[in-house]
Amino acid sequence: MTDPLARPPKKNPQKVQTVPVLPPSFRSRAAMGLTAAAAEGRFKLQHCAECGTVQYPPRDACVSCLGLELLWKDTDPVGELIADTIVHTSPNLYFRRQAPWRCGTVRLSAGPSIFCHVHGDCVKGSEVRLLSRLDRAGQGVLIAIPKETTPNMADDPELRELGADPKHRRVLITDGRQPGAPALAKALLDAGAMTVFVGEGETWRPYPERSALEKMDGVNLMPLDLTDTSSVVELAGEIGGKVDILINNARFMRPGGVLARGDTAFARDEMEVNYLGLMRLAQAFGPGMKARGADGINNAAAWVNILSINAIANDPAYGSFNASQAAALSLAQSLRAELRPGGVKVMTVFCGPTDDDWYQDVPPPKLLPGAIARSVVQGLRDGVEDVLCGDVAKDYAERWRQDPRVLERELAGDVG
Amino acid sequence: MNALTQMATALTRGEIEVVDLTHTLDPDFPVIILPPEFGQCARFRMEEVSAYDHRGPAWKWHNISMSEHTGTHFDAPVHWVSGRNVANGAVDEIPAEAFIGPVCVIDCSEGAAQDDDFELTPEIIAEWEATNGRIPENTWVLMRTDWSKRRGADYLNMREDGPHSPGPTPEAIRLLVEERGIRGFGTETVGTDAGQGMHYAPPYPAHYILHGNGRYGLQCLTGLDQLPATGAMLICPPLKIRNGTGSPLRVLALVPKGAS
Numbered sequence: 001m002t003d004p005l006a007r008p009p010k011k012n013p014q015k016v017q018t019v020p021v022l023p024p025s026f027r028s029r030a031a032m033g034l035t036a037a038a039a040e041g042r043f044k045l046q047h048c049a050e051c052g053t054v055q056y057p058p059r060d061a062c063v064s065c066l067g068l069e070l071l072w073k074d075t076d077p078v079g080e081l082i083a084d085t086i087v088h089t090s091p092n093l094y095f096r097r098q099a100p101w102r103c104g105t106v107r108l109s110a111g112p113s114i115f116c117h118v119h120g121d122c123v124k125g126s127e128v129r130l131l132s133r134l135d136r137a138g139q140g141v142l143i144a145i146p147k148e149t150t151p152n153m154a155d156d157p158e159l160r161e162l163g164a165d166p167k168h169r170r171v172l173i174t175d176g177r178q179p180g181a182p183a184l185a186k187a188l189l190d191a192g193a194m195t196v197f198v199g200e201g202e203t204w205r206p207y208p209e210r211s212a213l214e215k216m217d218g219v220n221l222m223p224l225d226l227t228d229t230s231s232v233v234e235l236a237g238e239i240g241g242k243v244d245i246l247i248n249n250a251r252f253m254r255p256g257g258v259l260a261r262g263d264t265a266f267a268r269d270e271m272e273v274n275y276l277g278l279m280r281l282a283q284a285f286g287p288g289m290k291a292r293g294a295d296g297i298n299n300a301a302a303w304v305n306i307l308s309i310n311a312i313a314n315d316p317a318y319g320s321f322n323a324s325q326a327a328a329l330s331l332a333q334s335l336r337a338e339l340r341p342g343g344v345k346v347m348t349v350f351c352g353p354t355d356d357d358w359y360q361d362v363p364p365p366k367l368l369p370g371a372i373a374r375s376v377v378q379g380l381r382d383g384v385e386d387v388l389c390g391d392v393a394k395d396y397a398e399r400w401r402q403d404p405r406v407l408e409r410e411l412a413g414d415v416g
Numbered sequence: 417m418n419a420l421t422q423m424a425t426a427l428t429r430g431e432i433e434v435v436d437l438t439h440t441l442d443p444d445f446p447v448i449i450l451p452p453e454f455g456q457c458a459r460f461r462m463e464e465v466s467a468y469d470h471r472g473p474a475w476k477w478h479n480i481s482m483s484e485h486t487g488t489h490f491d492a493p494v495h496w497v498s499g500r501n502v503a504n505g506a507v508d509e510i511p512a513e514a515f516i517g518p519v520c521v522i523d524c525s526e527g528a529a530q531d532d533d534f535e536l537t538p539e540i541i542a543e544w545e546a547t548n549g550r551i552p553e554n555t556w557v558l559m560r561t562d563w564s565k566r567r568g569a570d571y572l573n574m575r576e577d578g579p580h581s582p583g584p585t586p587e588a589i590r591l592l593v594e595e596r597g598i599r600g601f602g603t604e605t606v607g608t609d610a611g612q613g614m615h616y617a618p619p620y621p622a623h624y625i626l627h628g629n630g631r632y633g634l635q636c637l638t639g640l641d642q643l644p645a646t647g648a649m650l651i652c653p654p655l656k657i658r659n660g661t662g663s664p665l666r667v668l669a670l671v672p673k674g675a676s
């Protein structure tokens with residue numbers, strides 16, 4: 001079993017900040033398939049279309065038949081740990097700092113033998129499961145974990161390093177006024193978050209979520225309005241150095257496409273909150289988080305945006321709002337690249353229609369706050385970049401992969 | 417010495433005091449809240465363009481944005497449907513002389529302290545006139561409630577059934593407009609109407625009757641406790657916005673020293 005992770009001590013103010021360093025990040029284009037799969041938390045390997053061989057490491061041609069059509073497919077992750085070793089030193093700064101580091105070879109039932117990271121609870125000669133994870137450099141790597149859950153399994157230093165587990169971390173939820181905010185705060189506290197800061201704007205305007213948030217031990221309500229630069233800057237000045245996970249749940253939305261409204265007022269509000277709000281937050285909190293990527297057990301680990309799945313394909317019933325979601329998604333891609341040198345992950349939780357006032361005339365299934373909260377926590381534990389929350393998001397993403405243009409036309413509905 | 421040089425002398429000697437009746441334009445200052453499906457009043461916002469830095473080495477400046485009805489602001493007749501056809505009803509068309517003139521202050525602060533929905537009625541106006549004389553034609557009338565001293569959620573005082581704050585009854589506004597011929601009416605609350613003003617007939621009587629008759633409104637005023645009941649001069653020029661329905665502005669009062 002893994003030793004339970006101790007609550008980190010208070011920071012020694014006389015010590016120099018540990019500078020983030022990254023594991024080697026160069027990959028061939030072929031190997032990027034592993035990264036793409038890890039970004040979604042899927043264990044995929046190259047399968048030869050010609051002869052069916054499953055191969056690792058990724059290459060440009062099949063090792064058996066030299067076939068060139070190699071498909072990245074979900075693969076049975078079970079195998080046997082046939083060899084293991086512990087790295088005590090390394091010329092690479094990252095692994096030198098992380099040492100000792102266990103690695104080993106797993107012979108997969110699917111065929112290939114794979115050299116990978118190894119969880120401390122894996123026993124040589126026994127069955128293990130491979131996970132596809134993103135390392136601190138944002139590249140796909142594989143780690144073997146015990147087939148059955150072991151006590152404190154998530155506290156294994158290698159596994160923790162490959163995720164952004166909320167345990168012992170300090171979280172900022174940016175908008176307490178969102179109907180899902182109390183469920184989200186509770187899920188994070190239940191997952192072991194040390195503190196959950198919750199931003200609240202316009203305290204001169206009462207809101208029902210406040211009483212639930214106030215009652216939670218570990219929740220700190222802080223003034224924050226994403227549309228007001230001075231408020232974002234002020235809060236970053238106050239708590240920016242101790243936000244390890246930032247969850248941007250702010251959302252402004254009104255129904256309607258381009259022609260329904262006849263003005264740009266709501267569109268502007270949508271961009272102010274959903275797009276520029278993200279930018280203000282990133283400019284205020286991003287540099288501090290990027291610098292704190294190696295700050296011990298509660299280092300800065302992840303930035304989460306909760307967006308509509310219609311960021312990838314517009315449903316014109318909410319056309320203007322969805323455009324702001326697309327803008328936010330694009331900005332998040334830039335932010336991901338910009339935070340990567342600090343080892344901080346940027347994750348998007350894609351949601352279908354939520355069960356609230358603004359989707360009241362949309363038929364079910366609709367997402368309840370608890371479902372989104374569970375997705376956020378699971379996504380953080382897995383350290384993924386994309387989380388599809390609920391059946392609608394999963395369905396749209398699948399259809400989008402098949403053909404974005406067909407999905408666009410389907411979302412537009414019937415004419416007349 | 418003409419009247420103006422006399423006044424200038426009095427100002428330089430401090431015999432006339434200048435009182436600021438304006439709230440600071442602050443991003444966190446409350447604005448009126450409408451049902452969410454309606455368009456909303458934009459909050460005051462300020463974005464730095466440069467601050468003696470790489471974005472502009474020797475200067476600091478901001479882009480600002482807000483509604484015509486954000487903060488301490490002026491309501492023009494075209495703000496309300498009843499005033500849509502009033503001649504010269506937009507802020508850029510209103511004759512400049514409307515922006516400076518005598519002001520009467522009706523102190524309702526005691527009543528408002530007891531009752532969040534305190535009403536200014538014809539009886540209260542009659543009482544005020546018994547002490548201070550008849551309200552002259554073409555003056556500004558301000559309703560003092562000390563509401564401007566409230567902070568946070570107490571200012572809008574929003575409950576399940578909407579905001580609760582003092583304001584005039586339809587009869588009181590009708591009296592002021594139709595019988596006294598006032599120029600405009602001002603309050604310390606977020607609107608010229610009571611928080612529950614939608615339940616009067618007509619709804620929002622101050623807006624409806626004032627603007628329908630080409631009169632003006634001032635709201636989110638502060639410092640009315642520094643004004644005498646009569647004898648002060650109000651200065652309230654809005655920004656000259658083409659077809660503007662209102663404008664944030666600086667509201668000043670000239671007060672004879674020791675009068676308040």
Ligand SMILES: [Zn+2]
Nearest residue numbers: 048051062065
């Ligand atoms: Zn092959």
